[in-house]
Amino acid sequence: MSAALTGRLSIFNDKGSRVFLSALALVIVVAGLGNLLVPSDSVFHVSTLTITLLGKYLCFALLALSVDVIWGYCGILSLGHGAFFALGGYAMGMYLMRQIGDRGVYGDPVLPDFMVFLNWDSLPWFWHGFDQFWFAMVMVMLIPGLLAFVFGWLAFRSRVTGVYLSIMTQALTYALLLAFFRNEMGFGGNNGLTDFKDIVGFSLQADSTRVTLFIISAFVLALAYLVSKYIVTSKYGRIMVSIRDAENRTRFLGYKTEKYKVWLFVYSAVLAGIAGALYVPQVGIINPGEFAPLNSIEVVVWVAVGGRGTLYGAIAGAILVNFAKTRFTGIFPEAWLFALGGLFVVVTIFLPKGIVGLLSKRKSVLDAQSTEKAEAA
Secondary structure, X not given: OOHHHHHHHHHHHOHHHHHHHHHHHHHHHHXXXXXXXXXXXXXXXXXXXXXXXXXXXXXXXXXXXXHHHHHHHHOOOOOOHHHHHHHHHHHHHHHHHHHHHHHOOOOOOOOOHHHHHOOOOOOOHHHOOOOOHHHHHHHHHHHHHXXXXXXXXXXXXXXXXXXXXXXXXXXXXXXXXXXXXXXXXOOOHHHXXXXXXXXXXXXXXXXXXXHHHHHHHHHHHHHHHHHHHHHHHOHHHHHHHHHHHHHHHHHHOOOOHHHHHHHHHHHHHHHHHHHHHHHHHHHOEEOHHHHOHHHHHHHHHHHHHHOOOOOHHHHHHHHHHHHHXXXXXXXXXXXXXXXXXXXXXHHHHHOOOHHHHHHHHHHHHHHHHHHHHHHHO
């Protein structure tokens, strides 16, 4: 049996993968039908707000997956993946702004409202083409991918690793934060892009559109998981793990490790960009705050809590932490960041393999006990 076929089959032989994909399919069916078919006065009705929150969580899960691919399997700790997420979001936001047309506050059929307010005479060159959905989708993947390629090529060829690489990625996202805050950049300044009306002709306020975006987010997450699982279980994935564990030894064996790292870094950035593009139409805004270094650090916490190097653990961590954030920021708004930092410290010290690692360890103990009982009998 070929290695490629073995890699494909291992995806579905993994119990964790089957559980994750089954749970995701169940959530799609229950939430979607509960919103569209169940009357709003029923206890089983799923509100549009809940659908939007679930869609946002799935986007964050895709972002966490993109970080786990490079951190968990290649040892590249990126503290700047929020930059790729935000760039993908801005590309989608530019398309949505172009769809507003003369329905804006100032009624200009071409210029977005913030450009009219700033007395811009014409549309900047880099906004052209974003009136087409296909062009925007290409930019969603191309812009983060190109930035990741340039950054990764320069960093990995120079053999920058460890904490130095993490600091450089954080500096990258902070530099973009400062740049996008400037009005003259042409991206809405500190207010960003908002007041979206529709997407490919469908109103963003309609329940059916919200459910569709939620389903698309779930489908993209599942597809990204399957592709990522195939990559990490293939020969390429085994090489990446060897780079993570002993890069010098892998290099001495003849592998050009920097090329493998650049390729995986670009793939990860594209996933993050897609996550940002799915996020924006569901929350209705994109601004420079998405570039904040703290956002990228939070993603690392999600991955660590769920379980680094498991893929589905990163997804679970993103959903659980963001659900907790939604609940507790309303109760303890000022204490949430301290709780998040404490959670990361606790997980790092006591649960180095995250929740998934704890469950696996517990399962191993139960299996060992069952074996001992069977032998004793």
